[in-house]
Amino acid sequence: MKQKVRRQINFNEQLRVINSRLKQEIRQRKKVEEELKSAYQRLADIIEFLPDPVFVIDKEKKVIAWNKALEEMTSVKKEEIIGKGNFAYAVPFYGKARPVLIDLIFMEDKEVEARYSFVRRQADTLFAEVFAPMVYGGKGAFLWLKASPLYDSKHNIVGAIETIRDITQHKEAEAILKKDKESLQLLMKERTEQLLKVQKELADARHLSEIGTLAATIAHELRNPLAAIRTAAYNIGKKSDDQRLKPHLENIDKKVAECDQIITNLLNYSRIKTPHFAEVKIHQLLNECIAQTRQRYSSLKIRLRKFCNCKENDTICADAVQLKELFNNVLNNAFEACEQNKGSITVYINYQPASHVTVVIEDTGIGIPAEHMKHLMQPFFTTKQKGTGLGLAVCQQLVNLHQGTISITSKVGKGTRVTINLPAVHDRS
Amino acid sequence: MEKKILVVDDDKEFLEELQETLTLSGYEVKAISDPRKALAVAMQLKPDIIVLDLKMPGMTGFEVVNKIKSTPVTEHIPIIAMSGFFTAEQDDSLLSFFQIHHYLRKPFNPLDIIARIEEVFKETAHKRH
Numbered sequence: 001m002k003q004k005v006r007r008q009i010n011f012n013e014q015l016r017v018i019n020s021r022l023k024q025e026i027r028q029r030k031k032v033e034e035e036l037k038s039a040y041q042r043l044a045d046i047i048e049f050l051p052d053p054v055f056v057i058d059k060e061k062k063v064i065a066w067n068k069a070l071e072e073m074t075s076v077k078k079e080e081i082i083g084k085g086n087f088a089y090a091v092p093f094y095g096k097a098r099p100v101l102i103d104l105i106f107m108e109d110k111e112v113e114a115r116y117s118f119v120r121r122q123a124d125t126l127f128a129e130v131f132a133p134m135v136y137g138g139k140g141a142f143l144w145l146k147a148s149p150l151y152d153s154k155h156n157i158v159g160a161i162e163t164i165r166d167i168t169q170h171k172e173a174e175a176i177l178k179k180d181k182e183s184l185q186l187l188m189k190e191r192t193e194q195l196l197k198v199q200k201e202l203a204d205a206r207h208l209s210e211i212g213t214l215a216a217t218i219a220h221e222l223r224n225p226l227a228a229i230r231t232a233a234y235n236i237g238k239k240s241d242d243q244r245l246k247p248h249l250e251n252i253d254k255k256v257a258e259c260d261q262i263i264t265n266l267l268n269y270s271r272i273k274t275p276h277f278a279e280v281k282i283h284q285l286l287n288e289c290i291a292q293t294r295q296r297y298s299s300l301k302i303r304l305r306k307f308c309n310c311k312e313n314d315t316i317c318a319d320a321v322q323l324k325e326l327f328n329n330v331l332n333n334a335f336e337a338c339e340q341n342k343g344s345i346t347v348y349i350n351y352q353p354a355s356h357v358t359v360v361i362e363d364t365g366i367g368i369p370a371e372h373m374k375h376l377m378q379p380f381f382t383t384k385q386k387g388t389g390l391g392l393a394v395c396q397q398l399v400n401l402h403q404g405t406i407s408i409t410s411k412v413g414k415g416t417r418v419t420i421n422l423p424a425v426h427d428r429s
Numbered sequence: 430m431e432k433k434i435l436v437v438d439d440d441k442e443f444l445e446e447l448q449e450t451l452t453l454s455g456y457e458v459k460a461i462s463d464p465r466k467a468l469a470v471a472m473q474l475k476p477d478i479i480v481l482d483l484k485m486p487g488m489t490g491f492e493v494v495n496k497i498k499s500t501p502v503t504e505h506i507p508i509i510a511m512s513g514f515f516t517a518e519q520d521d522s523l524l525s526f527f528q529i530h531h532y533l534r535k536p537f538n539p540l541d542i543i544a545r546i547e548e549v550f551k552e553t554a555h556k557r558h
């Protein structure tokens with residue numbers, strides 16, 4: 001009995017010890033649990049208040065964290081999305097449930113990768129850039145994304161986390177910079193071209209004024225000896241009865257006249273100056289030019305037709321002397337182009353009162369090879385044995401002085417068309 | 430009586446040739462190459478016509494014209510101007526301002542100057558009647 005009682009007491013004692021141990025264990029467990037809980041809470045809080053938008057998914061690709069910054073970016077509350085799978089997290093970004101960067105942690109998918117401007121891998125972390133059209137209430141934004149796997153203690157992937165950064169401003173700045181750079185380059189290019197053009201014009205102008213001075217000098221210097229030669233030849237003819245001398249003297253006279261023509265062209269070129277604007281009867285002026293040229297080439301028997309929509313007395317504001325020079329030069333070229341094939345020439349005058357006049361001089365002559373086209377207006381460009389190559393250069397200058405245009409189209413063997421446009425009115429100040 | 434012509438030009442060979450041309454045409458020709466002497470010679474010679482180059486060193490033809498036209502003994506003498514520089518149409522107004530009767534651009538055909546001279550003589554003959 002005594003023994004029984006003692007055993008009983010012993011048992012009770014044991015129970016008490018166990019109980020207290022148990023209690024202690026429970027307490028400890030609770031403490032660990034609480035510690036765990038608070039640690040988890042702290043982690044959740046950290047994620048929650050990260051300045052960058054962040055979300056976390058578990059192995060099943062269900063959303064387990066969706067922070068405040070992301071709520072703000074997507075307008076989707078964590079209550080609406082936590083626990084959802086089936087790529088629900090893609091919808092607030094792209095408007096569609098589909099695999100996104102974070103899914104590339106679990107599997108490779110070229111198609112998904114292709115949706116991003118780039119996807120870069122560094123160790124197990126993925127970086128990418130994309131435009132997400134749905135964020136910020138549909139305003140959209142350029143996003144810089146970073147996705148990393150989450151591991152357990154045994155290094156098994158248990159989920160993934162994606163951090164998002166809005167780089168729209170940066171992108172815009174970049175775009176502006178790029179645009180600035182491009183427009184700067186464009187501007188530079190334009191300016192350079194302008195400069196080159198001005199430089200060329202200047203060079204041309206210098207060239208021209210040099211020609212001008214030279215021409216004037218040559219004209220005077222050369223015409224005096226030519227006058228002496230011509231008169232001397234005349235005197236020889238007068239003094240000698242020798243008929244055999246006659247053809248030679250005639251040749252001298254002819255060649256002197258030719259020299260004189262060359263000088264005239266040079267002089268005309270150099271003498272181009274500010275037009276003296278006055279009312280000019282354009283039809284009448286053209287008729288005079290046509291008559292003059294016809295006479296000059298009377299031996300050629302070339303047919304010339306004229307179509308005109310204006311009256312004899314219709315006027316434009318221009319320099320009559322310069323216009324004559326202009327039309328004569330173009331008509332000369334037309335006649336010379338028809339020299340060989342006996343072509344024909346057509347002149348069109350389209351007069352628009354108070355606006356402009358268009359004169360087209362067309363020939364069915366030899367035409368101009370394509371490679372010559374860009375040289376036509378250059379001084380001294382000529383394909384003619386006796387040409388000075390100043391004709392069209394003068395024309396270009398005269399047309400410029402009248403604020404008009406001159407253009408030439410041509411086909412070898414078919415003919416040439418010269419179109420001259422002149423304004424009918426001028427500010428005479 | 431032979432008509433007297435004064436020719437003024439600084440180009441000596443041209444002067445010689447022109448003098449010969451005009452002489453061959455039956456005129457009495459005095460040729461000088463220094464424009465500064467032109468007025469003095471003109472006053473003394475009293476030519477029926479003066480043929481002169483407009484652009485010469487030392488004194489331009491226009492200065493010579495000016496002097497001749499402002500000197501009583503010579504002012505009535507018709508002048509034919511020559512030059513390798515000016516074109517008639519462009520300087521018409523200038524020529525008439527200086528009362529130049531005719532203008533010939535060098536190198537002119539010698540027949541042209543003879544024709545001009547004849548014209549001037551015909552005009553002055555008309556005026557006298």
Ligand SMILES: Nc1ncnc2c1ncn2[C@@H]1O[C@H](COP(=O)(O)OP(=O)(O)OP(=O)(O)O)[C@@H](O)[C@H]1O
Binds near residue numbers: 382
């Ligand atoms: N109507 C045309 N048909 C064929 N070729 C032409 C015509 N007009 C101009 N050309 C070509 O353009 C060149 C330049 O013409 P431009 O009038 O400037 O000088 P040119 O006629 O040769 O000499 P210049 O006019 O001094 O007598 C000519 O030599 C010729 O080759």
Ligand SMILES: [Mg+2]
Binds near residue numbers: 329332387392
């Ligand atoms: Mg030509």
